[in-house]
Amino acid sequence: MSKLDQTATIPASFSERHAGRIRQMRLYGHMFRGSFSSMLGLTLVGIFLILAAVGPWIVPFPEDTLGAVHMGSRLLPPSTEHWFGTDEMGADIFSRVIVGARTSLWIGIVITGLGALIGVPLGIIAGYKGGFVRACIMRLTELFLAVPGLALALAIVASLGPGLTNCMVALAIVWWPGYVRLVEAKTLAVKEELFVESARSIGAKTPWILWHHILPNCMSPIIVKMSMDMGMAILAAAGLGFIGLGAPPPAPEWGAMVSVARSYMPDWWWYSFFPGAAIFLTVLGFNLLGDGLRDILDPRSRAR
Amino acid sequence: MNSTLLDINAYSLGIGTFDGPIHVLKDINITVKRGETLGIVGESGSGKTVLVRSVMGIGPSNSRVQAGHITFDGQDITRMNDKGWAKIRGIRISMIFQDPMTYLNPLFSIGRQISDVIAAHERAAGQGISSKAMRRSRTQELLEQVGLPAPAQLFDQYPHQLSGGMRQRVLIAMALAGKPDLLIADEPTTALDVTVQAQVLDLIKSLVKKLNLTVIMISHDIGAIATVASKCAVMYKGEIVEQGDTAAVLSNPQHDYTRQLLAAVPDIEVTPARLLAKQAVQDVIPAPQKLLEAVNLRKVYKTQAGGEFAAVDNISLSVNVGEIFGVVGESGSGKSTLARMLLRLIEPTSGDIFFEGQDISRLRGEPLRQIRQHMQFVFQNPHSALNGRHTIGDAIGEPLRIQTTMSRRDIDVRTEALLDIVQLPKSFRYRYPHELSGGQKQRVCIARAIALNPRLLILDEPTSALDISVQAQVLNFLQQVRKELNLTYVFISHDLAVIRQICDRTIVMKRGKIVEQGDTEQIFLHPAEEYTRALIESGRVTSRAARLRA
Numbered sequence: 001m002s003k004l005d006q007t008a009t010i011p012a013s014f015s016e017r018h019a020g021r022i023r024q025m026r027l028y029g030h031m032f033r034g035s036f037s038s039m040l041g042l043t044l045v046g047i048f049l050i051l052a053a054v055g056p057w058i059v060p061f062p063e064d065t066l067g068a069v070h071m072g073s074r075l076l077p078p079s080t081e082h083w084f085g086t087d088e089m090g091a092d093i094f095s096r097v098i099v100g101a102r103t104s105l106w107i108g109i110v111i112t113g114l115g116a117l118i119g120v121p122l123g124i125i126a127g128y129k130g131g132f133v134r135a136c137i138m139r140l141t142e143l144f145l146a147v148p149g150l151a152l153a154l155a156i157v158a159s160l161g162p163g164l165t166n167c168m169v170a171l172a173i174v175w176w177p178g179y180v181r182l183v184e185a186k187t188l189a190v191k192e193e194l195f196v197e198s199a200r201s202i203g204a205k206t207p208w209i210l211w212h213h214i215l216p217n218c219m220s221p222i223i224v225k226m227s228m229d230m231g232m233a234i235l236a237a238a239g240l241g242f243i244g245l246g247a248p249p250p251a252p253e254w255g256a257m258v259s260v261a262r263s264y265m266p267d268w269w270w271y272s273f274f275p276g277a278a279i280f281l282t283v284l285g286f287n288l289l290g291d292g293l294r295d296i297l298d299p300r301s302r303a304r
Numbered sequence: 305m306n307s308t309l310l311d312i313n314a315y316s317l318g319i320g321t322f323d324g325p326i327h328v329l330k331d332i333n334i335t336v337k338r339g340e341t342l343g344i345v346g347e348s349g350s351g352k353t354v355l356v357r358s359v360m361g362i363g364p365s366n367s368r369v370q371a372g373h374i375t376f377d378g379q380d381i382t383r384m385n386d387k388g389w390a391k392i393r394g395i396r397i398s399m400i401f402q403d404p405m406t407y408l409n410p411l412f413s414i415g416r417q418i419s420d421v422i423a424a425h426e427r428a429a430g431q432g433i434s435s436k437a438m439r440r441s442r443t444q445e446l447l448e449q450v451g452l453p454a455p456a457q458l459f460d461q462y463p464h465q466l467s468g469g470m471r472q473r474v475l476i477a478m479a480l481a482g483k484p485d486l487l488i489a490d491e492p493t494t495a496l497d498v499t500v501q502a503q504v505l506d507l508i509k510s511l512v513k514k515l516n517l518t519v520i521m522i523s524h525d526i527g528a529i530a531t532v533a534s535k536c537a538v539m540y541k542g543e544i545v546e547q548g549d550t551a552a553v554l555s556n557p558q559h560d561y562t563r564q565l566l567a568a569v570p571d572i573e574v575t576p577a578r579l580l581a582k583q584a585v586q587d588v589i590p591a592p593q594k595l596l597e598a599v600n601l602r603k604v605y606k607t608q609a610g611g612e613f614a615a616v617d618n619i620s621l622s623v624n625v626g627e628i629f630g631v632v633g634e635s636g637s638g639k640s641t642l643a644r645m646l647l648r649l650i651e652p653t654s655g656d657i658f659f660e661g662q663d664i665s666r667l668r669g670e671p672l673r674q675i676r677q678h679m680q681f682v683f684q685n686p687h688s689a690l691n692g693r694h695t696i697g698d699a700i701g702e703p704l705r706i707q708t709t710m711s712r713r714d715i716d717v718r719t720e721a722l723l724d725i726v727q728l729p730k731s732f733r734y735r736y737p738h739e740l741s742g743g744q745k746q747r748v749c750i751a752r753a754i755a756l757n758p759r760l761l762i763l764d765e766p767t768s769a770l771d772i773s774v775q776a777q778v779l780n781f782l783q784q785v786r787k788e789l790n791l792t793y794v795f796i797s798h799d800l801a802v803i804r805q806i807c808d809r810t811i812v813m814k815r816g817k818i819v820e821q822g823d824t825e826q827i828f829l830h831p832a833e834e835y836t837r838a839l840i841e842s843g844r845v846t847s848r849a850a851r852l853r854a
Contacts, residue, residue: 017734193688195690199702201676201681202680202702202703202707203673203703204702205673217693
């Protein structure tokens, strides 16, 4: 024991050290590529992300997204100049839809992020501690789940006042209980595993066990749920925008655009169609991606 | 009478995986005659289960027959469709599996499950389904055939009300329901206790005689094969390396692998070398010093019915510095509960535990964490004792990161040194547990346990999840490490041969109580209690079968 080998071997190259990881990733990639719907989801989400990243610089009429008014070109149908037509202020709908991607992405990330940030720790603690702590957390969770989410969010926004930030806060507040449920169930299963007991027997403290052993093993369902929730959150925010509780009018938000366009149906169909289609494709994309991720991350559905 | 029932001819099977096709079976040639019992021995991963499953037509989903064919009773069944299989599977060939619990539906009574099988066979045979009463009597007849008492009562019982051995008998009854020509048994005794193992093997043997069955039994336990099978085949890495009469193969093994396999079987009859060595130096042994002591340890669980159940009932023991202390007993005897209590992983209901004279049964928080440096646990199942998301390096370094203030670099150096001690290559640091074999994983677990230089290791059936050949290696290695690091072991096992080989003193447990305790040799040579005697006797059955012919 005293003859400690002081000469640590030269660290192997990156690809040697991570051979296992790399193989795993290649396997995931292989399985993912094999599924059409997963690839479709990935493509849609990819396009959405690119548009969100570079949108304001590529649109033909950037000033239209800030509330510019061109009374001469009101409600024009789709043409080569205005691909998606124009709205009642004469703004280019194509530009507004593209720039709206950024708002939607922001909404999706904030809501699912906040939801997971609140829900995951609560779920892990509830599952690991058990007893009274678990009862408290789970009853509180059920209290939130008992009220329909959107209705509760509506009430919260109404009391906070309309606006994009308040809308996101309200949705995050109704979003976390789902994560508590998911993570609690997973934690209950993982904490019975031998390696948790093994960590305890070498003297690990509870936070160490939660962080190093429980959380990594809960990650796959969390990732899957988050990717699916991105779509749902965007949809919910669009819903709030539709009833006028989201972003205030000049801001290019898809839900709000559909809301205004409602009174121009059906003659000026393009006004509501394109923002609606954007919502549809984004939500579809995230859902398909989530399904695909679940298929490769969930060992039960895996066909070796 | 002596016609060929099953003929496997130059059969090769490949499984398509992401990494390219893997050849699981290579050029297999086996012939089984009617009324014969063939045993297939091999370690896990040698392809024996895949082989018998292909005979049943339930091979792995993306497998492909590369060459050869399987003929059953003159009919080629290599590439048969589902319709053809319906007339063979379960009726002419049936199978019993390793873990009886998972193959019985917990929601239906035993009788219902067997009658359903009978009905299914009748439907497949094209005759009308017989009446409920007739099926009932046939079921009871079957239950009686497999030696289960009071079949009329048993008919309405549910799987959870039966013991493991009884469940395995029920499965055998179910397999016999279609009056099969060929019975395939896939490790039928592995999940059972020693005493029950011997009974189930006897049952299979007697059924072969009574019903003129043809049996293919696979096992990694040579003893079990030797007890039952008249012919045997040894499989290694997808190939049959040797086959012939069991007696001939075991007494005169031709292939190196067979020889290794035979040498690895621990022998219950042999006086351990340890004792012979000890006798020579008997007078220099210093007075024993107590390392761990337990006084009146009890653990009581409340049952759902509101009653109380003592998993461990008033156990007192003391372990001396430097010895290997054995704990032996059947499953459910409270061995594991006891072990976990000694380490305070489970809170004892009452009683005291002393470690180096210090009462640790009331310690909490930081002092308890500190004491855990000195006593470590090695778990039964290395496959689940390692977190699949950590590399081996992380796993071994974890105790150091938790208990010491060593720098990341020092920990890396120490991790490599530990890998050296457990005889694994240093490059394993970057591997993940799923890339390692069972024996390698158990070595990693041991490395992890000795990382903090503990005084005491509690080993909870460290070898029972491993193949016999690997078991021998791990046992040798454990003894080696003990000498080098001056460790004390508490060794828990259900395998008496292993206990006799390595333990100095032993306690025998039954239903939470100590039945017998004392010097290991004393217990083996002159067991005082009926229970101990029965335990040793059943351990002998398989051990002797493997030896007698050697």
